[in-house]
Amino acid sequence: MRLHSEGYRIILSVFIFSALLAALFHWLFSGFPIIAILLYCGLALLDIWTISFFRVPKRKMLTNDELILSSADGKVVAIEEVKETEYFKDTRIQVSVFMSPLNVHVNWYPIMGKVLYTKYHPGKFLVAFHPKSSTENERTSIVVGHANGKAVLIRQIAGFMARRIIYYAREGQQAKQCDEFGIIRFGSRVDFLLPADVEILVRIGDKVKGSQTPIARFNRGH
Numbered sequence: 001m002r003l004h005s006e007g008y009r010i011i012l013s014v015f016i017f018s019a020l021l022a023a024l025f026h027w028l029f030s031g032f033p034i035i036a037i038l039l040y041c042g043l044a045l046l047d048i049w050t051i052s053f054f055r056v057p058k059r060k061m062l063t064n065d066e067l068i069l070s071s072a073d074g075k076v077v078a079i080e081e082v083k084e085t086e087y088f089k090d091t092r093i094q095v096s097v098f099m100s101p102l103n104v105h106v107n108w109y110p111i112m113g114k115v116l117y118t119k120y121h122p123g124k125f126l127v128a129f130h131p132k133s134s135t136e137n138e139r140t141s142i143v144v145g146h147a148n149g150k151a152v153l154i155r156q157i158a159g160f161m162a163r164r165i166i167y168y169a170r171e172g173q174q175a176k177q178c179d180e181f182g183i184i185r186f187g188s189r190v191d192f193l194l195p196a197d198v199e200i201l202v203r204i205g206d207k208v209k210g211s212q213t214p215i216a217r218f219n220r221g222h
Contacts, residue, residue, distance in 0.1 A: 002056050006166055006183055014050045018043040049101075056106050061178035061211050063112075065147075068198065068216040069177065070208040071107045071154055072190040074099040076215075079204055084193050087117055087143050087153055092193040093200065095215050097208055099188050107167075107190060108211040109144060111152055112177040115169050117143035140167050140182075144175045150218060153193035156184050178211040195219070 022043055029036040062069060078096035099105055119141045138158040145151040156165045167182035169175070184190075194200075198216040202208060208215065 002058075006054065006185075010185075011050055011054065015047060018047055052102075055104060056180075057104055059209075059211060061108075062214075063177045064214070065112060065177075066218050066220070067201075067214040068152060068192070068194065068218070069108070069110045070097060070190075070210050070213045070215050071110050071181075071192070072097050072099050072105075072208070072210045073103040074190070074208060076202050076204050076206045076208060077189075078191075079200060079202070081196070082193070084153065086119070086141055088151070088193070091196050092153070093196055093198060093216075095192045095194060095200065095202065097190045097192075097215075099184065099190065104210065105183050105185065105188065106180055106210065107154075107156060107182045107184065108178050109175040109181050110154065110177065110192065110215070111144055111146050111175070113144040113146040113151070113175050115142065115171055115173045115175050116145045116151060117141065117153075118167070118169050118171055120165075120167075138165060140165050142167065142169045142181065146218070148218060150195045152195075153191075154181075155191040155193065156182060157189040157191060158184065192216075 022040060025036050025039045029039065074097040076095065077098045078094060080094050082092055082094045084090060084092040121139045121141070140156045142154045143151055144154070156167060158165055164185045165182065169181045192215060194216050197219040199219065200216050201214045
């Protein structure tokens with residue numbers, strides 16, 4: 001396991017903030033050791049959680065040209081047919097994965113192909129499991145075209161706690177299945193807008209792992 005480079009500055013800032021608070025607590029509660037110890041423990045938990053949030057696990061990546069893998073760790077919260085209006089402007093199957101603050105927040109490409117489209121959308125910060133978060137929250141859209149002629153739209157969505165979406169995908173780049181394309185900070189959601197004829201391999205409530213869990217399979221007949 002390693003720490004994500006996007007986390008170094010935040011981890012240092014949290015450590016400095018914790019140290020200053022610890023000094024303040026020592027001064028305020030020197031006569032109340034039990035209270036001071038409890039506050040110190042709270043600061044230690046904050047430090048540990050911040051480090052944990054930016055962890056990048058060492059995994060044996062699953063690659064398979066027929067499979068669409070989850071880009072994120074989390075829980076499947078929606079599987080539904082939707083009208084996609086941003087890029088494809090057709091009917092798609094949307095699979096949504098909610099990432100809690102305890103999940104790994106790195107995002108990986110779900111398929112091999114070419115990046116056809118990227119766009120950042122400013123927006124609200126509704127809780128990430130809210131149905132309207134897909135279209136009203138701050139988000140990015142990334143479309144990857146597969147060699148079989150199909151394409152997948154991946155949407156990174158900021159949640160109530162998430163205040164920054166980071167993505168490295170650029171139009172024209174080659175996307176390699178299981179390569180990292182971004183990270184979302186502090187609780188969020190990833191939507192997958194899939195071709196209508198794919199075979200869905202997950203159910204609502206399933207826990208998935210990025211670059212590990214297949215969420216769908218391309219139709220072999222196309």
